[in-house]
Amino acid sequence: MRGFSHRSRMQQFGYRKEDFVGKPVVAIVNTWSEMNPCHSHLRERAEAVKKGVWQAGGFPVEIPAFSITETYMKPSPMLYRNLLAMETEENLRSLPVDGAVLMGGCDKTTPGLLMGAISMNLPFIYLPAGPMLRGNWKGQPLGSGTDLWKFWTERCAGTISETEWNEMEGGIARSPGFCMTMGTASTMTAMAEALGLTLPGASSIPAVDSNHVRMAIDCGKRIIEMIWEDRKPKELLTSESFDNAITVDMALGGSTNAVIHLIALARRCCLDLKLNRFDEISRRVPVLADIRPSGRFLMEDFYYAGGLRALMAQISDLLHLNCRTVNGRTVGENLEGACLNNSEVIRLRENPLEASGGTAILYGNLAPDGAVIKTSAASYHLLQHTGPAVVFTDYEHLDHQINREDLNVTADSVLVLQNAGPLGGPGMPEWGMLPIPGRLLQQGVRDMVRISDARMSGTSYGTCVLHVAPESYVGGPLALVRDGDLISLDVPNRRLDVLLTENEVAARRAAWSRPAPLFRRGYGSLYAAHVTQAHEGCDFDFLETDEGTPEPEIH
DSSP, rough: HHHHHHOOOOHHHHHHOHHHSOEEEEEEEEOOOTTGGTTTHHHHHHHHHHHHHHHOOOOEEEEOOOOOTTOSSSGGGEEEEHHHHHHHHHHHHSSSSSSEEEEEEEHHHHHHHHHHHHHTOOOEEEEEOOOOHHHTTTTTEOTTTTTHHHHHHHHHHHHTOOOHHHHTTSOOOOSSSBBBBSSHHHHHHHHHHTTTTTTTTGGGOTTSSSSHHHHHHHHHHHHHHHHHTTTOHHHHOOHHHHHHHHHHHHHHHHOHHHHHHHHHHHHHOOOOHHHHHHHHHTTTTOOBBOOOOOOOOOOHHHHHHHHHHHHHHGGGGSSSOOOOOOOSBBBBHHHHTTOOOOTBBOOOOOSSSBBSEEEEEEEETTTEEEEEEEEEGSGGSSSSSEEEEEESHHHHHHHHHHTTOOOOTTOOOEEEEOSOOOTTSOOOOOOOOOOOHHHHTTOOOOEEEEEEEEOOOOOOSSSEEEEEEESSTOOGGGGGTTTEEEEEETTTTTTEOOOOHHHHHHHHHOOOOOEEEEEEEOOHHHHHHOOOGGTTOOOBBBOOOOSSSSOOOOO
């Protein structure tokens, strides 16, 4: 009876029995949306995947999934990463499919899709949407995000006219695909490849390059083989796989957001990836990718310089080459024949952009559970700095006060933003690159030490300490900082401290009270009740387990 129902409904689509009976069923999980310009080409790519599935003897079914767009979603796309993960897992669990091709790329779609599919543990392969082409303005290349922040600062300082700003607006994003800087999107698709979850070289192909179409077809072919091999993600993903991903992240000068997402992915594999592991690996890995915001070039340049395979080949001695990948080969085998075509874009080991990894993990009395700083995008002279705090209690307070002429701030001040973490934001928005006060911009100041429990865009830059944990909303030490408190940042020694006596801290803690709940119903209420802190991956606590999820019964 169940078979009758399934077959009759497929025939309702117009398929013949021989089209699907006895063939592997492949879910093409597509995050295309008319509100997600990064994925505007994914409807076409889904057709290419279907072609590959048909050619390999399978039956493709396209399934829409929640499209988390970085550009338009409020209050923060990060709020909804776990919703996409839940939807992906339950789609693959509840429907009669044998494997999946996951299609995404915009910042949170990569970790969201991967988290859900890992928990479901069906054979899957990840298809990255690919970066957009480089922007252009007055003959100079523009990088999405990075140059937006750079030129907005100059606009605020009065050095860019409104006409020039409008010209730039029309030239910075000129094709489908995600940000072409080494922001979170490019970082996380690279992480998917480094983990072995994409075809070799897939993560850096520009979205509109014809090689991207061929890669999509190959994904459709390969997933059929994976289904017959029963090649499941939890058999591929090991602690060594995550060490590889962290190593690649550091060599790329990747987004600080990768720290949160990789921890969440590891915990979906029941692997206890600690925050300090990032720092251990960072200290021994040079930054080789000369890509904005840390460097000069863009993802299009990176692809033609040899892409991720070329970069990984440069650091092959630092990788676990025996890790298995979705194409059935090892990491080492996939790097055979990798060519480096431009040693300016992908540096040689003897000529790194930075001698050690682009991310550092800080601890101290202001961050007992850790904080993150992207050293490759920070100002060297500020990496050891002590200055008085200028405190903003939330983003609205910051927005109203930052450009006041009477704001008590100097270039030596430390800007502090509270209540911007997973719960306080809500959703840990990308507010960590606090704006430079207007008065200081006029004086030529372009960077300051900035501290928050927020994230920042992977395309951002500056001496920004992020992900301070525990967050201020739950009573972390950041909540107790007041104007004028001296704050010490010491990146070489991995310290972040507020210079207060223990008695003063205890007195302030006794006077502190937790803010009122931000959500009283719906998904937001579920999120607030179960989201973990930044150093734990900001996942839902009830999803970090293999237990308690029986397969649906057939009635």
